[in-house]
Amino acid sequence: MKALIVQKDHSIKIEEKAKPSVSKGEVLVKIKASALNRRDQWIREGKYPNIKPSVVLGSDGAGIVEEVARDIDKKLIGQEVIINPNINWGDNPDVQSRDYEVLGMPTNGTHAEYISIPADRVYPKPGHLSFIEAAALPLGGLTAYRACFRHGQIEKDKKVLISGFGGGVAQFAFQFAMAVGAWVYVTSGHPNNLRKAVSMGALKGYDYSNKEWAKNCSFDTKGGFDTIIDSAGGEQFDQLTRLLRPAGRLVFYGATNGLPKTLNLYHLFWRQCTLHGSTMGNDDEFVQMLEFVSTHKIKPVVGSVRPFDDILEACNEMKEGELFGKSVLTF
C-alpha cells in the first residue's frame, strides 16, 4: 500500500509499505480520506521530540472497516468510520497520562491506504458528513471541543473571541461557539479570513496588525469577552487577557508566536479571571464532540482536496499558511 513515511532526516516521502495485519482487538480500516494537521508539518521540520523514522504520519482519517480481528464483532465490517486520534489518554479526564500519544507518531497513522487500529478507536462516521469532511474533523474538532466547553464554558449569549481565525482548531472553535448561540468575534492577520468569518456569522473581525484593534474591540464589545480561545501566545497574549470580562476565561492550546513578555496579574486577580492551558481532549470529549457535530450539523471547513499522491504539495501549501480550511487527501 502507499503511505507517507517519515525518513531518517525527518523529511517525508510516499513509499510502498506492506498492508498492516490486524492483531487482537484491532480492525483494519481502508482509508477513504486523511487530513493534514500542523503537527504533520512540525514533525517534518524536526520540531517534535522522539521522531522515529519509517513511521506512517497522519492523525486524522475516515474510511471503511475492511477486516476485524477474531475477538471483534464481524458486524463492524463494512462500517463507515471516523478515527479517534487519542492513544492512551488514561483515567484522568483532566489530563492525559504519561503514556499518551497522538496517532501518527510514533504509532503508524492515517496517511496510508490502510490502518490497523484498536476497535475502540473507530466510531460511526456522522451521517451528515462525507468521508472528506469526516477526515477533517478528529484532531481539530476534539481540541476545539475541549477548549470551548470544558475550559471555556462557552454557552448561549456569552461573548467569545476566537483569535487567529484561519487555523483548523480556531475554525472549529468558531463553529462550535456559533452553534451554542454565543456572540462570536474573531481576530486574524488576514483580511480575507476576517471577511469569511463575518460571512459565517461573526459579529466582527479584527485585524491584529492594526494597533488600535484591542481598543476598538473593547469598545465594540462593551468591555471584552467571557471567553477567549487562543493559540498564538506571543506579545498579544497579555493584550488578550486585558480583554477578559470579570470571571473571564482565556483558553490557550498553542503558542505559535512564542511566549508573552508580561502578564497583567493585577487585572486578572481583581477580575477573578482564569487562564486555561488545553491540548487535545479525552475520549469522552471525542464522543461528545461527534454528537455535538451531528446534532448541530456542523461541517468542517475544507480548504483543499487532493489525491493522496499530491500530499507533499498539500504539506507545502499548509506551511505557507495561506490555505483557509482543512487540507484533505483522498484515495
Next chain:
Amino acid sequence: MKALIVQKDHSIKIEEKAKPSVSKGEVLVKIKASALNRRDQWIREGKYPNIKPSVVLGSDGAGIVEEVARDIDKKLIGQEVIINPNINWGDNPDVQSRDYEVLGMPTNGTHAEYISIPADRVYPKPGHLSFIEAAALPLGGLTAYRACFRHGQIEKDKKVLISGFGGGVAQFAFQFAMAVGAWVYVTSGHPNNLRKAVSMGALKGYDYSNKEWAKNCSFDTKGGFDTIIDSAGGEQFDQLTRLLRPAGRLVFYGATNGLPKTLNLYHLFWRQCTLHGSTMGNDDEFVQMLEFVSTHKIKPVVGSVRPFDDILEACNEMKEGELFGKSVLTF
C-alpha cells in the same frame, strides 16, 4: 469615640469621632479587637483608587453587638460577633459585582470603638477563638479560603506550595491546606519563616533567594505541585508555573513583586494547567470559612497585640514586613 481616620494627604491619625447611630437593618458593634491588613498600609501610601478623607479605616474586626435597629431582632444584643468585610458582592459566586467594596474604605471600617453595620454582616464569633484571634481572621481567612478551595481545589494528599509564607493570607492558606491533609511546602525569603513553617507541619521550606530552590523543590516533590498559592508574582511567577504537575493549578491573589517577564505557555497547555486570579471571596465562602475554621479548630497566627492607641506603631511595623502573624489592636 476613638477611630483611625484617613486624612486629606492620605496619612492616618487617631481622632475623636461621634459614635455612629444605627440605621434601618443595622447593628452597632462595640469593637473588642481589630486587625491590620496590607490594604490599610496601601491606603496610607495612597496606592488605592478613590481614597476619601475622614473615613474610618479597617476591614477586620470582632466585638459585641450593643444596639440594634428597630427592624432587627433584639436577641442579637450582647452577641459576640465577627464581621464579614464584604460589601455588595452581588449574585454571581464567580466574581464580585461592580458595586463591590471591602469594608474600611470608602465605607467606615473596624479601626474604631464602634461600628454601625448591616446586621447580615455579623456572624457569631467561632467559639474556640478569642476576640483577638477572631479579629485576625476575616479578610485573610476569606481570601485564603477561596484561593485554596474554590480555585485551588486543595484536598487530602494533594501536593501544595504556599509561596511567600509570612503574609497573613499565606499563613491561612497554609493552615487550611494542612487541615485537609495536603502535603504542604512553603517558600519565603526569611529563613525564620521557613523554620516556623516546618515547626507548624510543612514538609519543607525553600528560601527563594537560593537560585537552586526550584530545582531542589522539583526533585524533592518528584515533579512539583498540584496547587500553588502565590501573591508575589514577579519573575518568580514563571518559575512557579514550571513547578505545576499535570492539571496543576496556580492561584494568585496579588503581585507584590510586580509582573512576570514571561510565561511558558508550552509547559502549561501540554500539561493542561490552569492559572486562577482570585481576590477576597463571596458571602457563602465567608460562612464556609467560619465553619471550616471552627471544625478544624484553626487559630490565626497573631504576631502582635497592641492597645488601639498604638495603631500607628503597628502600621509601621507591618510596613517593615518583619512581623510574623497578624497585627491586632484591642480596646
